[in-house]
Amino acid sequence: MAGALLLGVATSLLVVGQAVLLGRIIAAAFPGGESLVDVQGDLWLLAGIVAARSLCAFGFETSGRLGARRVVGELRARLTAQMLESRPAGLRGQRSGELVTNAVQGLGSLEAYFARYPPQLVLAVVVPVVILIYVFPHDFAAGAILLVTLPIIPVFMVLIGLAARTATERRWRTLSLLSAHFLDAVKGLQTLKANDRAERQVESLRETGEQYRRQTMATLRIAFLSSLVLELAAMMGTALVAAAVAIQLINGGLGFATALAVLLLAPELYLPVRMVGQQFHASTDGLTAAQACFELLDEPPAVSSPSAPAACPDPRDGALTLAGIDFGYEGRGEPVLDGLELQINPGEQLALVGPSGEGKSTVAALILRLLDPVAGRLTCNGTDLLDVDPKEWRRHLAWVPQRPTLFSGTLAENVRLGRPDADEAAVLAACAAAGLEPLLSALPHGLETRLGEGGRRLSAGETQRVALARAFLRDAPLLILDEPTAHLDAESSAAVGESIARLCAGRSVLLIVHRPALAATADRILTLRSGRTVEPEGAR
Template sequence: MKPLDPRLLAHARAVRVHLAVTVVLGAMVAGLVLAQAILLARAIAGAAAGGGLGELGGTLGLLLAVVVARAATSYGGEVVALRSAARAKSQLRMRLVEHAARLGPAWLAGRRPGEVATLATRGLDALDDYFARYLPQLVLAAFVPVAVLLVMLPADWISAAVVAVTLPLIPIFMILVGMHTTARTERQWHLLARLGGHFLDVVAGLPTLAVFRRAKAQAEIVRRVSEEHRSATMATLRVAFLSAFVLELLATLATALVAVEVGFRLLAGSLPYETALLVLLLTPEAYLPLREVGVRFHASVEGVAAAEQVFTVLETPAPARASGRRTEVPVRVPIRFEGVGLTYPGRSSPALDEVSFTLPPGRRVALVGPSGAGKTSVVSLLLGFVEPTRGRILVGDRDLAELDPDSWRREIAWVPQRPYLFDGTVAENIALGEPDAGLAEVALAAQQAEIHDVIEALPRGYETPIGERGLRLSAGQRQRVALARAFLRDAPLVLLDEPTAHLDPESAHAVRRAAVRLM
């Protein structure tokens, strides 16, 4: 990512405000740096000339005020930067989640959930150093050296020339080091994302791994990936410390060069004492922001690498229908598939080929076929998770691609093969599609789905937490909770994707009874 990536300004409005405030504060700090050096040189020169406290009192008072103002400005800038960072991360996280939702389950299926979760949490949190420390220092690096040179030039053009010649060496070395660390940082971030994704997979599949006695093998894989991440992190830190040493050495040598030539001219009497003091005080201030930029950049590289991944996701084209403009959705009308074909990305053989049929309103229609025939693909097309690569789907006389996907899905109740239950209460999971529903409505839907008695037997009834993925419930009970969602939704179009698959006979019979009642 560039020092200031324009994509940050485009995707996070808080960054634009933060940048404007940072520029103002940077200009203020630059002015205070100059004022502090001028006043301090004047005070020391006056004291050396025999001036008393009465004569120097005004200068010392102003110097104290400038020092306090500089400290307050720096503190205020960091507070503002941290708040801006929090807002920017929140905006980027919201955009990431919204865009991932627009990309749909087909896009998410090609990625490990743990990697996406790591990107949205740990990855974006690493941007704190970028916003709060690196970006303000970058602004100071643009203001302070120029301001110092403008003050030094009329006072002592020789010292100004030495500083002007040596200053570019620091950013040149920073660029060289940055080119060397980019690949290392990206590898470090990819290993972290891989570690997060694999660890989540292991935790989710731990019971299965234990049954097949593969838990130790997976633990060894986690250990190996952790070790690779540790090694990559230490390699990056070694480069960071080395680059910090190089920058410090360059700045020290340049300052020493100025000090030597100023000392010789001061001894020769060709340079006033106050001017010499001013030059010696200003020279380190010219190099300091550039040195700090290098240090702060290495502290923020993980967040920069994560931001690159976020922008990669945000720049992934979403399906065209995500911007559909027709919010009025026709209901209880025929749905027609006309020569529909579907080929998933990365696959050569089509999942559907020249499929044509009609779903009449008010009728129960069963799609029957062997596993892999494309039944789930038809459901995914109707839900708008994927788009047909050929043909079209008509809802009444309107193309499904022209309808707003959110408005269309509000008219659908969907019960998949393996419904996902969230880590909340039973009532919250049933009311997922109708969050304003009362407990009485939730209980009625549960009764219709034949799950009410099971829920009442739980320790806290409908307020019982069921764990992530509904781990406290059996497969048949989870399926009936999904049916209760559909009953509560009371949508004109109900899609059941093999709801009795993988169920025992008793649970399958209960699900079939509830499904008949639902339709």
């Protein structure tokens, strides 16, 4: 900020110097009859001032851009940290398309705000003050006109800016909705086509796009109206100054060079104030997106992180216990878990079964510290896990979810999510243990074959094996398997089941399943019903 203020003062002095020199050169060359050689020194000085103004403008732009990138980068980092650390289980009620639009395009627009609006604001404060300091001693009447007319522009800016902000917020909400709608359509192309709803979806996108177009035009109309009003106010002020200067010239109360300097300074006084309004309109998208991002950052964390964490327990040294656990999702009337009791002893394989929607995956999320319980205690070897750093605790866990995610990258990079520092030999061993050898031999570049967007698509069974390979590579003492064969056919399920049996050997395991055959391999079976666990009759 200090650098911007210094550049603002320097620019202001250069503006006044340029006007004074121009007035002196014109007065000497035309009424005075001097040749260009006579005013050569002033011309060189004027060229130097113009060059210096250009350097100051470059400095403003560069410093603003650097600061803007730093601010936007920090904001994106905070947003990412909020999603990954404070709310790792996801953002309920937030559509992914809206979030992407705000975080990428919206904050990109915010860069223009930080790069140009604050520097222009500095100029709008400093330049008029310096100009008025010069004008008043030389022409009091012109100075009084400038002083009286200058506040008119900010008043109009505020009035029009309020309308522009409302219109921009509506437009940005529509753009976020359009982005989310389009993303949903892309994800569900096959479903839409199979149900003969593709044309209806296209029509819906067209309607939303038309709404966005109308709101964009409304915002542009306000911006153009703002420019018209600000230009009109500046023009009227300059005209009044010109009239006052002309009267004084006729009466002989003002020198020609001074009159020219004052007349040249009049539009320079209004220019930075008008530019503030222009930069404000250019950056309203970014401000609106930033407001949405700040609302997200203000969301309370779903997972607590203690300021002074306790030592992280090892699941091999003691039982993992869930005692009296209550949990419910916002907007859902009934609690998902109500007084849940569950214990996994070291080396024990526990199967948790029950109908869909009973909260089995919620139990897994609580153990993974992706969620915090509303009530009850979650302990390992007597240590309350809410007093432990969640990241340290997760290093002792491996998780195979129902629908594993493959990220855009190579097969090796996807497997190394389990252990980023693993060498190629360890990755190959994990792939072999997960039964990925047939896939590896079929891939054109082996481990370096790209998967995900723009790469090779894998079947559900192959994706599940990649998730198992991550778990093999992680080699954690506590393993959580959440419906690992739920979406596979009988043949793939049997093959994955063999890999699961190898993975579970010698580990504590929570196995969340529907299929009795997989649950039968567990040491103990519990049924989750109405938020509580029940041990079925005959269970071993």
